[in-house]
Amino acid sequence: MLFQLNIKNMALIKELNIEFEEGLNVLTGETGAGKSIIIEAIDLILGSHATSDLIRDGEDSLIVEGLFLLTPQEKEIISDLNPDMEIVDEEGNLLIRREVSRKGRNKCWVNQRLVNLSMLQDIGNFLVDLHGQHNHQSLLDPSKHIDLIDNLGGDEIIKFRKELFGFYRLWRDKKEKLFQLIRNKEDNLKRIDFLKYQLDEIDKASLVRNEDKVLEEEEMVLRNAEKIIETMEKANLILYEGGLEQHSLRDSLNEVSIDLGEIASLDQRIGKIKEDLKIIGYQLEDIVNEIIKYKDKIDLDTKKLKEIEGRLNLINTLKSKYGSTIEEILQYRQKIDQELKTIDYSEDRVEKLKEEINSLENKISNISHNLSLKRRKIAEDLEKMVVRELEDLNMKRCQFKVSIHRYEDNEGIEIDGKKYKIGPKGIDDIEFIISPNVGERLRPLVRIISGGEVSRIMLALKSILSEVDQVPTLIFDEIDSGVGARLGEVIAQKLKNLSEGRQIICVTHLPQIACRAKRHFYIEKYVLNDQTGISLKEMKGEEQIQEIARMLDGNQVSEITIQHAQKMLNR
Known part of the structure; x- marks a missing residue:
């Protein structure tokens, strides 16, 4: 308030x-x-x-x-x-x-x-x-008239309204989904073809995680095989075999070891040096063995190099399209596979959505029809009650009607063989109309001009x-x-x-x-x-009696008028 x-x-x-x-x-x-x-x-x-x-x-x-x-x-x-x-x-x-x-x-x-x-x-x-x-x-707002009619109907009408609102909202959402699916059908088909092509391209490559790193290392070796073999042979010659004009490092170590052995008795520290040199000799043997093994494994196969280069080119092509690493490419593959399944599922949903929409339309049709019938009965009763009230208010020739209309709509709900426009409140468009005076046509409440009549x-x-x-x-x-x-x-x-x-x-x-x-x-x-x-003043007691008396008899207030005012207040 x-x-x-x-x-x-x-x-x-x-x-x-x-x-x-x-x-x-x-x-x-x-x-x-x-x-x-x-x-x-x-x-x-x-x-x-x-x-x-x-x-x-x-x-x-x-x-x-x-x-x-x-x-x-x-x-x-x-x-x-x-x-x-x-x-x-x-x-x-x-x-x-x-x-x-x-x-x-x-x-x-x-x-x-x-x-x-x-x-x-x-x-x-x-x-x-x-x-x-x-x-x-609010009563001059036609959009509120349907709510007033329904509220007069009590719990039964309110229950219908709630059910209708739920079904209507669901029906509208499913219609929108169906519309989107049908409208995007051609785009979906193109998208499916594109995703399948990408999926097939990735799957044909049979990628293995970190494969590119292994291939790059192998490619580097094969591409430089001659240089590696030459270097390894040189190292073997210097360290182990020697040449016509010079001893190998192994022979030099042996010679130094013999010389140290001849003088080891002179100082025990020399013996320690000889032992360390012996250990170095063993380590040299191991290194030379590794060099020989590595050299023997090096392959000068140009065919294999071309195969590796081809494989790396394929991987790099996929990287340029789907991700900077093999891991990212495989993740992208998983993503488009899921999208493809979703699109395929959406295509399958068309028929199912149509069935769901038909089922909802049947429910909405039944509720809307029953709701409309009940509203018409409520409207008839309201018309009679309003006319009686207006007669009490000296508007005896006043006509009051509740206008209930349905509008046909090809996209609406079918009832008795016709399709009607539907909203969350049903198929009815309700407005109160009135004719205050004899000979005047029925008009909306908002068109009434006289303030007293309103x-x-x-x-x-x-x-x-x-x-x-x-x-x-x-x-x-x-x-x-x-x-x-x-x-x-x-x-x-x-x-x-x-x-x-x-x-x-x-x-x-x-x-x-x-x-x-x-x-x-x-x-x-x-x-x-x-x-x-x-100025404004609240009237109480004697002042209120005087004001009621003034309203009864104008400014010429008499004792009789005051008594009458007192009687009215007491009553």
Whole structure:
């Protein structure tokens, strides 16, 4: 509910603060006292269009703030409107602030977070219905009419709606998948051919991990075989065999060893040197053996070299396409193999998807058809109830109808041999239409021009739909336009009944309505320093009796009028 409203520098208002309550709150005062400015201020924080003309003379900007107190259920609904923003605090307080400046700047805040006007309107449309010459009336939005009809149907309709929504969402997703599969069929076939070619190319190579490194080493040896053999033979000659003109290193070591043996008895250290030299001789024998073995293994086979070069060329070609190493090539092979299986599976899914879609369409068709039949019965009952309510409100010749249409669509759901456009709420397009006067054709509610007619029609609808309509605050302006005493009593009682369990704010000239208020505010103009302003005062006790009497008999209040006002309040 709207708990507090603060207005600053708007029209005739310098500064005004109002605290409302649950139940019926009324605003009264002389004609032209400025009651409509307060309604316009509320309209501003609901997201209505604003111009600098609303700013008080001599001021640069106007500010309107509204503090709303939300129930846990209302808090959840507001949070769902904007899931990406935490705009409601833990206590359920929601502060809306609107600022309009002469420079054309228009700013909106919700709990100190800057929001755009569209978001403010979404929030405002849930928080308040403002009935009169204003736009924030949920019942004037045809998109909400189907929900009101369904909510009147109770748990059975809600169950159908939930089932339908689940099937519809699944059906839509599967239709999209099928569309994608069919649309991409040619591309998939090309992709399959391409992947198979890549897979075949890699598989034919029969790659072995680290094979390239082994081949590169072998290639290096074969490519330099002559040089290696020549070097090894030279080493063998120097170390072991020797030549015609010089001894080998082995012979030189033996000669030195013999010489050392002849003098070893002279010094034991010489014996140690001889032993070390002997060990070197053994090591030399091992080295020479390795050289001979290595030399004998070297192959000068040019055919094998060409084979290795060919194999390395193949591996390098694959590297240029699929990865910088054999490991990466094999990983890529695994990846495209998996993709190929997925594409093949998607192709197989086409027929299965068609079967699943047909099954879902049958379920959606049955639920939508049953839902439509039940809605038509609910609509008939609602039409009768609204007409009765309007008769009570002195609109005896008023016609009210619930228009239910289906639209044919080749891409829709088949029911009784025809295909109809389908949405998450079914096949029905529902709108409330009305003819307030004899001879006028039925028109949408939003086309009604008279503010008094709008308010009374909305009061009739709200009286019936109050249990299923979630908007927590209703504001009625001009509801008593051209209304006499008897009808005023009827309207007052309906407003009182409607205020049970929700907040009503009503601008009125009828004492029958004012005397039923939980909070009664009196608005009047004043002049201070040659400038007009507006003040507000809550009426209680004797002051309220005087105001009710004024509303009964104008400014000429008599003792009888006061007694009558007291009687009305007591009643």
